[in-house]
Amino acid sequence: MMHKDAYDAGLAIDAPAWESLSKLARCFPVNHHEPGGYRLLDTSTFDLRRAFTEDARRVERFSQTLNDADGRLLLHVDFSKSHLDEGVMQALLRLAEEQKVCALRDAMFSGGAINTTEQRQVMHWLLRAPTSGGLPADLQPVWHEMDAVRTQFLAFAEAVRARPEITDVVNIGIGGSDLGPRMAVRALEPFVVQGKRFHFVSNVDGHELQAVLRQVQPRSTLFIIASKTFTTLETMTNAATALQWSREAEQGAWADRVQDHFVGITTNLEAAAQLGIRTTFGFWDWVGGRYSVWSAIGLPLAIAIGAEAFREFLTGAHAVDRHFLEAEPARNLPLRMGLIDVWRSSFLGHAARCMAPYHSGLQALPAYLQQLEMESNGKGVSRDGEHLLYLTAPTVWGEPGTNGQHAFFQLLHQGPHVLPVEFIAVRKAHHPWQLHHRLLLANALAQAQALMVGRDDPDPQRCCPGNRPSTFLLLDELTPRALGALLALYEHRVFVAGAVWNINSFDQFGVELGKRLAKDIIPRMESGDAEGLDPSTADLLARLL
Numbered sequence: 001m002m003h004k005d006a007y008d009a010g011l012a013i014d015a016p017a018w019e020s021l022s023k024l025a026r027c028f029p030v031n032h033h034e035p036g037g038y039r040l041l042d043t044s045t046f047d048l049r050r051a052f053t054e055d056a057r058r059v060e061r062f063s064q065t066l067n068d069a070d071g072r073l074l075l076h077v078d079f080s081k082s083h084l085d086e087g088v089m090q091a092l093l094r095l096a097e098e099q100k101v102c103a104l105r106d107a108m109f110s111g112g113a114i115n116t117t118e119q120r121q122v123m124h125w126l127l128r129a130p131t132s133g134g135l136p137a138d139l140q141p142v143w144h145e146m147d148a149v150r151t152q153f154l155a156f157a158e159a160v161r162a163r164p165e166i167t168d169v170v171n172i173g174i175g176g177s178d179l180g181p182r183m184a185v186r187a188l189e190p191f192v193v194q195g196k197r198f199h200f201v202s203n204v205d206g207h208e209l210q211a212v213l214r215q216v217q218p219r220s221t222l223f224i225i226a227s228k229t230f231t232t233l234e235t236m237t238n239a240a241t242a243l244q245w246s247r248e249a250e251q252g253a254w255a256d257r258v259q260d261h262f263v264g265i266t267t268n269l270e271a272a273a274q275l276g277i278r279t280t281f282g283f284w285d286w287v288g289g290r291y292s293v294w295s296a297i298g299l300p301l302a303i304a305i306g307a308e309a310f311r312e313f314l315t316g317a318h319a320v321d322r323h324f325l326e327a328e329p330a331r332n333l334p335l336r337m338g339l340i341d342v343w344r345s346s347f348l349g350h351a352a353r354c355m356a357p358y359h360s361g362l363q364a365l366p367a368y369l370q371q372l373e374m375e376s377n378g379k380g381v382s383r384d385g386e387h388l389l390y391l392t393a394p395t396v397w398g399e400p401g402t403n404g405q406h407a408f409f410q411l412l413h414q415g416p417h418v419l420p421v422e423f424i425a426v427r428k429a430h431h432p433w434q435l436h437h438r439l440l441l442a443n444a445l446a447q448a449q450a451l452m453v454g455r456d457d458p459d460p461q462r463c464c465p466g467n468r469p470s471t472f473l474l475l476d477e478l479t480p481r482a483l484g485a486l487l488a489l490y491e492h493r494v495f496v497a498g499a500v501w502n503i504n505s506f507d508q509f510g511v512e513l514g515k516r517l518a519k520d521i522i523p524r525m526e527s528g529d530a531e532g533l534d535p536s537t538a539d540l541l542a543r544l545l
C-alpha cells in the first residue's frame, strides 16, 4: 500500500513533477493504509459532480476518439469521470517527459533491447506491421522472416478451415500461450467459421483435459501445442497425455496418423521436434508471452476467423501503434491512459481496478488483462534494482456486466475504499434482440452514473457516497479490427505506466520461485518425504497423501 512518509515527502521518484503530483493528490480522495487501519483520506476538495458543473468542457477535455486510417471509429475513451483535473493532467505529462517515456517508446520501436534484465528486444508491435516500410535497416530482415512465418501460419489456418473433417481445434497452452487466443476467439464469436469447435486446455488439472477429450475424436481434432519455451510443466504434461490418448484411440489403429493432428507453436522448435511434432510455426524471444497473440500463438484465432480477418485484427493494433508513436503527448491516448493509471495507483492509492466489459463476448478479457498488467507491472523493484516506495500495477479483476452488478458492485458503491471501474461498451450488437442490447447499455451508463452521483439518504445504510471514479471505453462494433485496437491500447498503456515507474515491464521473475519449489515437491508427492519442509507444508502434504 502507499507509504505515508513517501507520500508526505513526495519524493518517491526524484522528478519535480512527481513532487507536484504528490502535492496535488492532497486535494483528492486518497486510499490510505497504515497499520491497523484502512481509510479514505477525504480531506479533498475534489468532487466529480462539482467538477462537471464548474467546467463545461470537462468531457471534451478528458475524452478522446481514435479513428483508423480510413476514418472509421476504432474506439472512444471517456475518462472525464476520473479523479483528476487539468493541473493533474499537465503534471502527469511533465512526469512523462521527466521519466523519458517517449524515449523508451522510441527505443522499443527501433529494436532496442529494453528488456534489460533479459537483454531482449521488445517487438510484438513488429508482428502487426503490414510492411517493412519505415523500419530501421537492421529490422528489415527480421520483418521479412516474421512475414514469411505469418504467411505460412495463415495459409495453414486457411487449409484447416477448408477441411470439414476437422471439427475440433484444441489449444494446449497456458498464460500468454492461452489467454490471448482464448479471449479473442470468444470475443469474435460472430466471425467464427461454422462447423468447428474451439477448446482451450491450460491447467495441469486433469479434469480440464478430460472434459475436452470427452467431447472430441482424434481423427477429427487438431491439437495445437502452444508454448514459447516448450518446457512449461502444465503444457508439456497436457501435450504428452493428449498424444498418448490419441495414439491409444481406436485400439491403436490411429497411432501412425497422430502426428498429422498435432501442431507446435514455439520459439523452441527443437523441443517440439523431440516430442515428435512435425508441423511447427516459430516465433522469437523478442515476443513476450503475454504479447504473443499477434504471432503464431494466434493460430486458433486465425483458424476461427480466417486469414483476412486475422490481418484485420493486426491492422487495428497497428493503427494504435502508429498513433502511440506519432501523436503529440497531449493527444496521445495510450500515454494519457497510462499516466492516469500511475496517478491512480501511486498517488491516490487505488490498489485495484475493476474491469466491467458490457459484452459477454469480452468475458475472458479481465483474465487476459490480469496477465498483461499484473505480470508486466506487478513489480516492486526499479530497473536499477532499487526498492520502490509507491504502488505499481493495481490488482485487476472483473466480470462482464451486468453480472458483476449482482455480485460485487456493492463494494464499489459503498465499500470504504475507492476502486476505479473501467466500463467497456459496444454500440452495435451482433444479435437481433435490440431490447436486450438497450438494457445492457443502459445498465453500463447507469452504473457509471451511480458511482459518480451517489445517493443521499438519511439512513446511512442506504446512502451511497458517490464521487467514485470510472473510465468508459466505447467500441462501435466488436470486430477483429476493433479488438486489435483495444488490445494494443492496453499494451501501450501498460508500457507507459511501467516506463514512468521505471520498472522492466517485460520480465516475470516473480513466477519462477513457485515453479522451482513445485519441482522439489513433485517427487515428495510419491515418496511422502517431508524432510526440510516447513511444518505447515509438511502437514498439508501428509493430509493430501
Ligand SMILES: O=P(O)(O)OC[C@H]1O[C@](O)(CO)[C@@H](O)[C@@H]1O
Binding pocket: 174, 175, 176, 177, 226, 227, 228, 229, 230, 231, 232, 235, 289, 290, 375, 508, 511
Ligand atoms: O509459453 P510458455 O513458455 O509455455 O509460458 C507460458 C506462460 O508462463 C509464464 O512464463 C509465467 O509462468 C508466462 O509469462 C507465460 O506466458
